[in-house]
Amino acid sequence: MKKVIITVCIALMAAMSAWAGKPVKVENLIREYKDQDGFEVVSFGRLGMHLIKSAAELSGDLDEEDRVAFKAFSGIRKLVIVNFEDAPAGPKAQFTAKLEKMFDGMELVMEMKDSGETVRIYGTDNGTSIEDCILYDADGSLIYAAGNIDLEHIGELMEMEQ
Secondary structure, three states, X not given: OHHHHXXXXXXXXXXXXXXHHHXXXXXXXXXXXXXXXXXXXXXXXXXXXXXXXXXXXXXXXXXXXXXXXXXXXXXXXXXXXXXXXXXXXXXXXXXXXXXXXXXXXXXXXXXXXXXXXXXXXXXXXXXXXXXXXEEEEOOOEEEEEEEEEEHHHHHHHHHHHO
16 A cells, blocks of 8 residues: 555656646747747746736726736736747747647646637646646747636636626
């Protein structure tokens, strides 16, 4: 029995450590392609995220829904947005192939399909939040949010929309 428990613990730790390195690999891949033609990258660190939140709060135009959204996304430390729709076919294919290979070891949280487009959301769902969330559309966009997105507040937002 002890051997089974130890084996399960080792397997869980290996799976968790495999995921832990994936966001760093995605960031490294983005850095590798950011200077190529057709790849537009915008990155906000802690300071940039704080400035954006502060500017939105100071605008005074926030309703209850906006405030709940701020709470849901308050755990995000870094945001990286990549648009590669206009990239040449060769580099675009290489980038997507490398990216999709990295996604093979990641947890697919959600997949949405609409009129031929597929958007996938990868991350670690720990029950109360999603950590290191990656939104990916193979047609040419990627959003990486380092940190936590609170699922309770996301649920509140969804209820407000109904």
